[in-house]
Amino acid sequence: MTSPSQVEEALAGGRLTIDLAALQANWRAMREASGDAATAAVVKSDGYGLGIEPVARALQAAGCGTFFVALPDEGRRVREAIGEAEIFVLAGLTGDNARAYRHAGLAPVLNSSNDVAVWARLAREAETPLPCALHIDTGMNRLGLTPAEADDLAADAAALAALAPTLVMSHLACADEPDHPLNGEQLARFKAAARQFPGVRRSLANSAGVFLGADFHFDLTRPGIALYGGECVVGMPAHTQPVATLEGRILQVREAKRAESVGYGATHVLDRDSRIAVVGVGYGDGYPRAASGSGVPMSTAGSGAVGAIGGHRAPVLGRVSMDLTAFDVTDVPEPVLEKAEWVELIGRTIPVDEAARAAGTIGYELLTHLGRRYVRHYVGDTKNGN
Numbered sequence: 001m002t003s004p005s006q007v008e009e010a011l012a013g014g015r016l017t018i019d020l021a022a023l024q025a026n027w028r029a030m031r032e033a034s035g036d037a038a039t040a041a042v043v044k045s046d047g048y049g050l051g052i053e054p055v056a057r058a059l060q061a062a063g064c065g066t067f068f069v070a071l072p073d074e075g076r077r078v079r080e081a082i083g084e085a086e087i088f089v090l091a092g093l094t095g096d097n098a099r100a101y102r103h104a105g106l107a108p109v110l111n112s113s114n115d116v117a118v119w120a121r122l123a124r125e126a127e128t129p130l131p132c133a134l135h136i137d138t139g140m141n142r143l144g145l146t147p148a149e150a151d152d153l154a155a156d157a158a159a160l161a162a163l164a165p166t167l168v169m170s171h172l173a174c175a176d177e178p179d180h181p182l183n184g185e186q187l188a189r190f191k192a193a194a195r196q197f198p199g200v201r202r203s204l205a206n207s208a209g210v211f212l213g214a215d216f217h218f219d220l221t222r223p224g225i226a227l228y229g230g231e232c233v234v235g236m237p238a239h240t241q242p243v244a245t246l247e248g249r250i251l252q253v254r255e256a257k258r259a260e261s262v263g264y265g266a267t268h269v270l271d272r273d274s275r276i277a278v279v280g281v282g283y284g285d286g287y288p289r290a291a292s293g294s295g296v297p298m299s300t301a302g303s304g305a306v307g308a309i310g311g312h313r314a315p316v317l318g319r320v321s322m323d324l325t326a327f328d329v330t331d332v333p334e335p336v337l338e339k340a341e342w343v344e345l346i347g348r349t350i351p352v353d354e355a356a357r358a359a360g361t362i363g364y365e366l367l368t369h370l371g372r373r374y375v376r377h378y379v380g381d382t383k384n385g386n
């Protein structure tokens, strides 16, 4: 044991392996699915928890030239990591940060008439249009100009000339439910609003939107979760391959007798003589307490999460605690258990969305809550991106 990363791993309670080649393959799959549209990458919230810099670098190597982040500081980090690229910041302008955007080479997504006025003023001052996107809210009531505000802007030739937006976009509220009537309504509103900005690239689809069909693709798609191997359409398995593997170190395997209890609150009482693997990962690492095994009152969503050893499933027993979680390994074959050092919590056997559902949440939340205590390994040849 000589390398720093081996030492780091030896000292960690959990191990997070991020397959950048799988991330790149997923981006290419989303580009295929996007037909004639170009494909951006959404890397907000620290690259959906997987590390914004390595994620952005790998996607750039795969051929991605346009990135979306939530916050300007995330945009700054992407810019520093990858240099040349188009970086849109969804939060838009706040306070007096327009100059900071310009300084960092970031394109704000303009979400209000005020954003538009501030950015147009800066562009006039600069005597050149500065990159930006216009966001039109077509039915979500989150961020964006109302269609009426977009009409006003379209009629304001001077403001438009100063702005010269590089993208007009909107965001779907229900793309994960293909039959939801709001999808078609948003599509119609977006088409009508965007028509007023001829020649400007248009973007509507997130991951799930890509699968709503070619009508939703326009010029640029904006997948996020699908790049990271998460499910995006309700009731459908993920369209892309897993990227993150989370494993907890087995600290101890112990035998316990029928009728004994496991963990805080003695919520789980064993119904057979059992073998229990105690693992060094807990809610302090973002492994949700709501994923506790049966008998925990707060867990209304399911019967608790399941881990895996060598492909053999091992249910969580009792409450997840801060640093420890107990797994029932009674049914894991002896030779497999003997050699095992880790329990898979998320990965090929336990998809991220299965673990999330067990905790009453979604893959997005589980990924973005991944903790800071894991030793992180980035694998996959990222140079061979195309």
Ligand SMILES: *Cc1c(COP(=O)(O)O)cnc(C)c1O
Pocket (backbone or CB within 6 Å): 042, 044, 090, 170, 171, 205, 206, 207, 208, 222, 223, 224, 225, 226, 232
């Ligand atoms: C987060 C986000 C996306 C990506 O959504 P996914 O469901 O992760 O694909 C796209 N566009 C906007 C505006 C977003 O906020």
